[in-house]
Amino acid sequence: MEIVEGIHKNSEGELSVPSTASMDELYCADDCPALLKEAIDYSAVWQVRNETSVEKAVSAPSLLPEFTLGLLAMDAEVLLEDGSAVPFTEYVNKSGK
Numbered sequence: 001m002e003i004v005e006g007i008h009k010n011s012e013g014e015l016s017v018p019s020t021a022s023m024d025e026l027y028c029a030d031d032c033p034a035l036l037k038e039a040i041d042y043s044a045v046w047q048v049r050n051e052t053s054v055e056k057a058v059s060a061p062s063l064l065p066e067f068t069l070g071l072l073a074m075d076a077e078v079l080l081e082d083g084s085a086v087p088f089t090e091y092v093n094k095s096g097k
Contacts, residue, residue, distance in 0.1 A: 009030060016079075019055035023064070026054060039070035061092055068092075 009059035
């Protein structure tokens with residue numbers, strides 16, 4: 001299995017974003033969908049985008065609610081450390097946030 005780092009789309013057009021990426025890195029990425037870019041732009045000023053990791057935003061949905069709604073609208077999945085993927089809705093429900 002080839003490990004590709006950074007924000008990118010795979011051959012099926014699925015967006016892959018490392019949890020360590022800042023929200024600004026996602027916002028500035030060429031592959032960032034317009035829906036997420038608008039959600040990030042609406043809910044976070046530049047400083048917040050730079051200080052907030054994708055992991056933090058995903059783990060605390062109320063932090064950037066428009067981003068959370070964008071992920072829900074896109075039927076996003078969260079890739080866990082064990083390599084399994086779970087729907088974002090399931091991840092949020094399990095985390096109790």
